Amino acid sequence: MMVRKPVRQWRSVCKGLVLGMLLTTCMILIYCLSAPEVQFSLQDAKQRSLGVMTGADEREWHPHIRVKFSVDSNLTSTRLCLESDLDWPGLDLDSFVFRLGLTLDLVPVPYSCSHRPSALLHSSMSNSSQHAPGQQICSPKVDIMFMKTHKTASSTFLNVLFRFGEKHQLKFAFPNSRNDFFYPASFHHSQVKDYRPGMCFNIICNHMRFDAAEVAKVLPGDTAYITILRDPAHLAESSFHYFGRIVPLTWKLSGDNKLREFLTDPNLYYNPEGFNSFYLKNLLFFDFGKDNNLLPDDPKVDEAILAIAKRFQLVMLVEYFEESLILLKDALCWDMEDLLFFRLNARKDSTVSKLTPELRRKALEWNAIDWKLYQYFNATFWRKVDAYGRKRMARDVAELQRRNAEMASICIEGGHAVDAGSIMETSMRPWQPIGEKSIMGYNLKKNIPKAQQTLCRKMLTPELQYLSDMGVNLWITRLWGRVRDILHW
16 A cells, blocks of 8 residues: 555646646647738738729719729729719718728728828817816827736726727727737737728737837827836736746746745746746847847847837836826826726735845846836936926826825725735636736725716726627637636636
């Protein structure tokens, strides 16, 4: 009996390893089968976009209106024109072309990037909250690219964007079947749900590995590019906690403080080619589509930072989140009510590793490119604050804090976040990292005044549930969640 017991243990271990390999293989197959095919011929794309044969055609779509369109043999140019024998007062043929395009299926979306009815879109929206009497009223900016970086309070800002988009009935570019654009693969426009050539959207904001050229294909040319950064030492700690269990390089770490052990000699455990290794080093730089394993003094690093600065109109900072929102409000002509937020996806304090000055130094040294990126945009951030006015900023931040506190007293049971297990409504429970229940959430207060019920629920809804409410099919994410529940991960 004493001899057979170790044998049984080894058999159990082997069975577990085989089961794990089978489950991993199944997940990889599901991922591969669900990933959209991104290679297609330019010729086919143009044909699908135009939806017409080469040559010329003339149709009478109205007794007094004729539409003519022609496509050259190379499918490189298209002409569409309207002719009318009526002299109708106020007849705008250009506007009519847009509306007719929907019928002809030449513009199979609310608008195309090249025929965008901006006047119609913005005419009903104006914002006078930011201007003193006598100053010109502006219209809120509605075309937004938010580069959602990892572990940077980006889920909190996503909630702000979702509510803004619903308020103005905007069109989001969402991923298909999951909550990110097939990260860590580089973004491709074909990854957008229901995308067809020529399609254009107002907002794109889910996790992606940034590719400027591909993102530009689904957004208007005057889109505002926004992102957010975090102190790389704290980001490294948060990323290590959240993603550590899906990075095999960390599995050999032992002891109670694995982060300290890793930072003591990172090269002992790190391999640039390792699975999910990007989570361990210069994650911000990687999110922007750059090589996170470059040396900090490589000229490509400075070139990349300047390219990001040129592309992004505003780079927010987690450490000054409220100030960042005020700068956003000023840049995009939003209302103060558009900025209301509750902190989502926050971790329990007991799960946060305390960074000693020595550990912080090592974390910044290991993530030297991210530190360089952060320092650059920290400087630009405070130049924007100075331009806005320090006293004015302090006054507006205090007003935002007052409004948020007022909403918390109306919406949140107990006025604060609670452990995931204490959230009464299962639909309000946030997604958790593997092997942990460290992400906190909220209980919705009972007897909320009718006028605030919808807003309260939306402000407290976690990201995945909000995406589902907006019609995004998250079957891969949900399947992965079911597997985790079965295995108690």
